[in-house]
Amino acid sequence: MPRAPPVGELVPCIVVSVLSVSNCPFCCCLPACDCIWSDWIDVTYPDGSDRNSGDYETFENIWKNNPSWECAKVENISCRAQKFPNTPIADLGQKVQCDVNVGLICNNKDQQLGGIIPMPVCLNYEISVCCTPNKPECLPPPNTTSTTATTASSTTSSVSPPMSTTTPTPTTGENPSSTTPTPTTT
16 A cells, blocks of 8 residues: 655755854954954063072063053963073073063072073063054953963854654554654654
8 A cells, every 4th residue: 555645845954154242343253352462572681790680581470561562352362482492481491481471580599500501590581462452442451460371263054954853653544552653854
């Protein structure tokens, strides 16, 4: 006996992709908020004759020495010794703090004999920072205390593609307790 044709309804697949950027006045354009690397910065020099001295390439010292320096938010930092630019600072044998929140700090009193130089004083260091541009659309809203930069995020929502379901349909000539599954698309 022939089977009844499957009864189905196709549901279209809808995919919506929304690109949202906080504080962006233009919904269709992304602001150029990627961080930008600075040139190498060296605003202090360690005094080898003073154990309480060191090298302090901190953001506070940079702003003191160059008030026009703008960096809305430091997202990354790179530190190196001026005389050894290709040697990672971890390989120099000095205790140095290279921190995205502070800058570079090297205290003479923390240095020990040995390492790359035979004296227990800091080398002269320099830093390069990757800064968020100082543009309103790149900064968090002024009414928040957040220190994170606004970032673009892509949100994708979708309706699932049509799914096939099986509904038992009795066929002619068979008893109702014995059914044959008939695929139905919804």
